[in-house]
Amino acid sequence: MKMQLSIKQISIFLFGIVVFFLTRQIPFGSLSSVSNVALIGLFTLVIYKKPEILKNNIWVFIWLGILIGYSLICQNEVKYIIRFSIIFVLIILAYNIAMPIQILKIFYFFVIFQAIIVIVFEIILLLFFSQDTYMPIRFFFLERQWGDIYTYSGMYYLIQMKGNALLPFAYMFTFVLKFSSLKKKWLLRITLFLGVIFVGNFAFFISLFVFHLFRYIYIQGLSYNIAFKRILLIMIIGIITIPIIYTYTQETLKRKSDVSLGTRSDQFNVLVTDLCENLVTLSFGQGLGNTLSVITSFRDYTDNVYFELQAVYFINQIGIVNFLIFLIVNVYLAVTIIKNKSLLWLYCCYIIYAITNPYILDTSHVVVIIMLVSINKYYNENRLHISHI
Numbered sequence: 001m002k003m004q005l006s007i008k009q010i011s012i013f014l015f016g017i018v019v020f021f022l023t024r025q026i027p028f029g030s031l032s033s034v035s036n037v038a039l040i041g042l043f044t045l046v047i048y049k050k051p052e053i054l055k056n057n058i059w060v061f062i063w064l065g066i067l068i069g070y071s072l073i074c075q076n077e078v079k080y081i082i083r084f085s086i087i088f089v090l091i092i093l094a095y096n097i098a099m100p101i102q103i104l105k106i107f108y109f110f111v112i113f114q115a116i117i118v119i120v121f122e123i124i125l126l127l128f129f130s131q132d133t134y135m136p137i138r139f140f141f142l143e144r145q146w147g148d149i150y151t152y153s154g155m156y157y158l159i160q161m162k163g164n165a166l167l168p169f170a171y172m173f174t175f176v177l178k179f180s181s182l183k184k185k186w187l188l189r190i191t192l193f194l195g196v197i198f199v200g201n202f203a204f205f206i207s208l209f210v211f212h213l214f215r216y217i218y219i220q221g222l223s224y225n226i227a228f229k230r231i232l233l234i235m236i237i238g239i240i241t242i243p244i245i246y247t248y249t250q251e252t253l254k255r256k257s258d259v260s261l262g263t264r265s266d267q268f269n270v271l272v273t274d275l276c277e278n279l280v281t282l283s284f285g286q287g288l289g290n291t292l293s294v295i296t297s298f299r300d301y302t303d304n305v306y307f308e309l310q311a312v313y314f315i316n317q318i319g320i321v322n323f324l325i326f327l328i329v330n331v332y333l334a335v336t337i338i339k340n341k342s343l344l345w346l347y348c349c350y351i352i353y354a355i356t357n358p359y360i361l362d363t364s365h366v367v368v369i370i371m372l373v374s375i376n377k378y379y380n381e382n383r384l385h386i387s388h389i
Helices: 002-023 025-049 052-056 058-073 078-096 103-128 135-143 167-176 182-199 202-217 224-257 260-275 279-284 310-338 341-354 363-382
Strands: 147-151 157-161
Touching (some): 002 363, 025 052, 025 363, 052 058, 052 078, 058 078, 078 310, 078 363, 103 157, 103 182, 167 182, 167 341, 182 202, 260 310
């Protein structure tokens, strides 16, 4: 019994380390390897406690072994092969990792802290800086590769620093949780919502809009008459606000067209061109840990393993055939293990914003799966109701 308790406590501690380094990439980005070790340690402990996980997923390691062998034939660097092999395995195995409910407090402690930092930065910039005087701060962040902080008008700053990946997910996740008090619930939601707003990521906004739209329309037990009225109201509001939405979207896309969208388009072309080198690479990829030797007007991609379009880079490594299998496996595991429609929809909304940012098929993705699996298991075991989206 003491041994089980010890494993439980260590597992919770290791999960806390992972979330800490995910949200505190500033200033601890250089220590990300500690997070990776903690994540591997967490999975090792869980598998030690439940060895059937390893037995039931032996096919994953056989598949990975084939991918590693292929990657070695492609002469990719071993350190990168190991790095992406770990992510590949952990994303699939994460569906078997149900943590104790205590991880909720740890998760929200660190994510809320990140949201507060974003909010404080916004307030400081608005009160003490202008469009002409904030540039040294921006250059400070850019030089250290901590992300970017910028403004178009001086009335609103976009705090796009590292560590923001889990803010939208944490906000949406509050809608499927039970709170001890109404005050606590709304304080948490408002803080996270403001954090998301001040980050100013367009994909974040789209994800939250889609999340709230369907949450408003779909409530289990809602009569068709009320549902129809809600849909009609949304259509009317949508028609009235079309000019505003169109103008905002056009201005955002115009601002992003030169740098953000241009960079993503460039990355897509570079990665797909490399993938389509021949029929073999198109089918099975360029191998795990593949690096490029390409220089464009946007970026020097030589030996680069960081891409905003992380999903496309993943396809570049494992090919169309393996990626389709990987996608089908993930969908199957999500539907059969998470099951709950509210949690599955929350997972979809995470994918919506993560897929156009480097927040997918990485440690953040693993943490999201663990959170969803854990809360689903907790509610099932305690026969408690999950709020419906």
